[in-house]
Amino acid sequence: MALLGNIHGVLTAGLNGDHSWRLKDYVARGGYEMLKKILAEQIPQEQVISEVKKSVLRGRGGAGFPTGLKWSFMPRSLPGDKYIVCNSDEGEPGTFKDRDILRYNPHSVIEGMAIAAYSIGATGGYNYIHGEIFEIYQRFEEALDEARAAGFIGQNILGSGFNFELFAHHGYGAYICGEETALLESIEGKKGQPRFKPPFPASFGLYGKPTTINNTETLASIPFILKMGGEEFLNLGKPNNGGTKLFSVSGHVKRPGNYEIPLGTPFSTLLEMAGGMRGGRKIKAVIPGGSSAPVIPGDVMMDTTMDYDAIAKAGSMLGSGAVIVMDETTCMVKSLERLSYFYYEESCGQCTPCREGTSWMYKIVHRIENGLGKPEDLDLLNNVLGNIMGRTICALGDAAALPVQSFVKHFRKEFEYHIEHKTCLVPKDVQWAGSGFHHFE
Amino acid sequence: MLSAESLKRFDREVAKYPAEQKQSAVMACLAIAQDEKGWLAPETVEFVANYLGMPPVAAWEVATFYSMYELKPVGKHKLTVCTNLPCALSGAYHAVEYLRQKLGIGPGETTPDGKFTVKEGECQGACGDAPVLLLNNHRMCGRMTPEQIDRLLEECK
Ligand SMILES: Cc1cc2nc3c(=O)[nH]c(=O)nc-3n(C[C@H](O)[C@H](O)[C@H](O)COP(=O)(O)O)c2cc1C
Ligand code: SF4
Ligand code: FES
Numbered sequence: 001m002a003l004l005g006n007i008h009g010v011l012t013a014g015l016n017g018d019h020s021w022r023l024k025d026y027v028a029r030g031g032y033e034m035l036k037k038i039l040a041e042q043i044p045q046e047q048v049i050s051e052v053k054k055s056v057l058r059g060r061g062g063a064g065f066p067t068g069l070k071w072s073f074m075p076r077s078l079p080g081d082k083y084i085v086c087n088s089d090e091g092e093p094g095t096f097k098d099r100d101i102l103r104y105n106p107h108s109v110i111e112g113m114a115i116a117a118y119s120i121g122a123t124g125g126y127n128y129i130h131g132e133i134f135e136i137y138q139r140f141e142e143a144l145d146e147a148r149a150a151g152f153i154g155q156n157i158l159g160s161g162f163n164f165e166l167f168a169h170h171g172y173g174a175y176i177c178g179e180e181t182a183l184l185e186s187i188e189g190k191k192g193q194p195r196f197k198p199p200f201p202a203s204f205g206l207y208g209k210p211t212t213i214n215n216t217e218t219l220a221s222i223p224f225i226l227k228m229g230g231e232e233f234l235n236l237g238k239p240n241n242g243g244t245k246l247f248s249v250s251g252h253v254k255r256p257g258n259y260e261i262p263l264g265t266p267f268s269t270l271l272e273m274a275g276g277m278r279g280g281r282k283i284k285a286v287i288p289g290g291s292s293a294p295v296i297p298g299d300v301m302m303d304t305t306m307d308y309d310a311i312a313k314a315g316s317m318l319g320s321g322a323v324i325v326m327d328e329t330t331c332m333v334k335s336l337e338r339l340s341y342f343y344y345e346e347s348c349g350q351c352t353p354c355r356e357g358t359s360w361m362y363k364i365v366h367r368i369e370n371g372l373g374k375p376e377d378l379d380l381l382n383n384v385l386g387n388i389m390g391r392t393i394c395a396l397g398d399a400a401a402l403p404v405q406s407f408v409k410h411f412r413k414e415f416e417y418h419i420e421h422k423t424c425l426v427p428k429d430v431q432w433a434g435s436g437f438h439h440f441e
Numbered sequence: 442m443l444s445a446e447s448l449k450r451f452d453r454e455v456a457k458y459p460a461e462q463k464q465s466a467v468m469a470c471l472a473i474a475q476d477e478k479g480w481l482a483p484e485t486v487e488f489v490a491n492y493l494g495m496p497p498v499a500a501w502e503v504a505t506f507y508s509m510y511e512l513k514p515v516g517k518h519k520l521t522v523c524t525n526l527p528c529a530l531s532g533a534y535h536a537v538e539y540l541r542q543k544l545g546i547g548p549g550e551t552t553p554d555g556k557f558t559v560k561e562g563e564c565q566g567a568c569g570d571a572p573v574l575l576l577n578n579h580r581m582c583g584r585m586t587p588e589q590i591d592r593l594l595e596e597c598k
Contacts, residue, residue: 002567002569002570081459090566091563091564091566092564093525093526093527093563093564093568094526094527094564094568095564095566095568096566096567096568096569096570098566099566099567126457130565130566131507131509131578132509132521132562132565132566132567132575132578132581133565133566133567133581134578134579134580134581135579135580135581167457167458168457169457169465169468169469170468170469170472171468171507172468172471172472172507172508172509172510173507173508173509173510173562173563174506174507174508175563175564186468187465188462188464188465189462189464189465189466189467189468189493189495189499189503190464190499190502190503191502191503191506192506192507207459207462248568248569249569250527250528250530250531250568250569250571251527251530251531252530252531256531256568256569256570256571257569258569291525291526291527291564322527322568324526324527324530325530326530330530335526335529338524338525338526338529339525339526342525342526342563342564345563346563432535434530435529435530435531435532435534435535436532436535437532437535437536437572437586437587438531438532
C-alpha cells in the first residue's frame with residue numbers, strides 16, 4: 001500500500017488498503033450521499049458550482065486552474081451532447097497519486113464525475129486511464145459495473161430524470177496524452193497530438209462537443225467538498241490554496257509513498273512523514289511538482305511550505321504534487337540527462353521548436369555527461385531552451401525546458417566540473433551506492 | 442484471424458462510444474489483438490481497421506504512436522523496467538543490471554529461447570514502489586529487489 005499517511009485526511013480518510021474500495025464500503029463511508037441529495041432536491045447547477053468556487057479547489061493535474069471557474073465556462077444550457085472527461089493518464093514522472101485514488105477509492109471519482117456532469121449539463125463521460133496501470137483500469141471497470149447496477153450512473157439516475165453514461169478508456173503508452181486536447185484526440189481513436197487552442201474544449205471538445213477535462217484527484221475531491229461545505233474545505237488549507245492535497249514522495253527518502261496533507265504544510269513535515277532522508281544523508285535538491293517543475297536546492301526547499309503560492313515564490317511549481325527528493329549522492333548532470341531523454345522521446349513532433357529543441361537539449365546534456373561537453377555548451381543550452389519556451393502548441397515544450405534551465409542555474413558548478421574534468425563531481429561509486437536497491441520498512 | 446473471444450471483447454469496447462464513433466475503440470481493439478497474437482503484424486492492424494470501418498493507415502498511425510504496441514515479435518514474457526529519474530534514484534538501473542546478469546540480455550533484447558524480452562520504459566505512475574517493472578503490459582510489479590526478481594523469473598519459467 002502506497003498511501004502511507006495523512007494530516008486531516010479527506011480523500012484518504014477511512015480507507016483500509018485493498019479492502020475498502022467496493023461500493024458498499026464507499027457507501028458505508030457516506031459515499032453517494034451528495035449525488036443523492038443533489039438529485040433529490042434538484043439543487044440548481046449554479047449553486048453546486050458556486051460551492052466548488054468557494055472551496056478554492058485548484059486543478060490537481062498540474063496547472064492549478066480553479067475548478068469552479070472552469071466549470072462555469074461550460075455552455076450548460078446549450079442543447080446537445082456535452083462531456084465530462086477525467087484525466088487519469090498520470091504519466092508525469094514522480095506522480096503516482098491518481099493510481100492510488102483509483103485503486104482505493106474509485107467510487108469517489110465516479111460520484112465526483114456524476115456531480116460534475118450534472119453541474120455542467122453533460123450526459124456522457126470518459127475516464128482516460130494510463131496504459132501501464134491495467135489492473136487499476138480493470139478495477140475501475142468493476143467499480144463502474146457496481147455503480148451502474150446500483151443506479152448511480154446510467155439513464156434516469158435515482159428516478160431524477162438525469163442521465164449520465166460513464167465509461168473507461170485505456171491509454172497505451174504516451175505521456176503526451178496527459179495533455180487535455182491530446183487526450184481528446186486519443187479518445188477519438190487518433191494519435192495523441194495536442195490541438196491548437198482556441199477553440200478551448202469548453203466550446204469544441206470531444207467529438208467537437210463542449211467538454212470539461214479534470215484530473216482524477218480534482219474530481220474525487222468534489223463529493224467531500226460539497227459534503228463539508230466549500231468554506232470548510234478552503235479552511236483546511238490556506239487562502240487561495242484550498243484544502244488538502246495528495247503528495248507523491250519519491251527518490252531518496254526512507255518511506256516513498258503518498259501522503260495527504262493540508263496545503264500550506266511545511267515541506268519539512270512532509271519529509272518527516274516520509275521517514276526522512278534515506279541513510280540519514282544530506283538533502284541536495286527537490287523537484288516539488290513532477291519532473292516538469294523547476295528543481296530547487298534542498299536548503300531552499302526546507303524553508304518552503306507545500307502550496308501553490310509558496311512553491312511559486314521559491315521558484316518552482318506545485319504541479320501534480322510529485323515531490324522528487326535527491327540526496328548528496330546524486331549527479332545532477334546524469335539526472336538531467338535522463339529527464340531530457342524523456343522529453344525528447346515523448347515530444348509528439350508536431351511543432352519544430354519542441355521536436356528539434358528537445359533533441360538538441362538531450363544531445364548536449366548527453367555529451368556533457370559522457371565527457372564530451374564543450375565550455376560553450378551551457379550557453380548553447382540556454383539558447384536552445386529560449387527558442388522553445390512560449391513557442392509551442394502545448395506546454396510540453398516548456399515542461400522540457402524548465403528542468404534544463406533550473407538544473408543549470410542552480411547546479412552550474414557541477415555542469416562546469418563535468419565539462420572541464422570529463423567526469424562527475426560525485427564519484428560514480430557513490431552515485432551507484434546512493435541509488436541502489438532499498439529495503440522497505 | 443482473431444478468436445471469437447477477442448471479437449466479443451471488441452464489441453464490448455465499441456459499445457462504449459457513440460454509434461458513429463467506432464474509431465474510438467481502435468486503441469482497445471489493437472490491445473486486445475496484441476493480447477491474443479503477442480504482437481501486431483500489419484495484417485492484424487488491417488483486420489482491426491476493417492472491423493471498425495476505418496482506413497488501415499489511420500489504425501497504423503495509432504499502432505506506431507503508442508509505445509505499448511509491439512510491431513515486431515517479442516519474448517513470451519516482456520519485462521518493461523521503468524528507468525525514469527524517480528525510479529533511477531531507487532534502484533531502477535540496479536534492476537536492469539540484475540536482469541542482465543540473470544538473463545544475459547540488456548534493454549531492447551530478447552533471450553535466444555524467445556522467453557524473455559527486456560525493455561526500458563518511462564514513468565508507469567508507480568514511482569513510490571521503485572524499482573518497478575511491467576510484465577506483458579498487464580501486471581505491475583513493484584519493489585523489485587533481487588529476491589523479488591528471482592521470484593518473478595522463477596514464476597515465468
Ligand atoms: C505534457 C502534459 C502532460 C500532462 N499530463 C497530465 C496528467 O497526466 N494528468 C493530468 O491530470 N493532467 C495532465 N496535464 C494537464 C492537463 O492538460 C489538464 O490541465 C488537466 O488535466 C486539467 O485538470 P485539472 O484542472 O483538474 O487539473 C498535462 C499537461 C501537459 C502539457
Ligand atoms: S509542444 Fe511538443 S508535444 Fe506539444 S504539440 Fe508541440 S511538438 Fe507536440
Ligand atoms: S519514474 Fe518509474 S514509475 Fe514513475
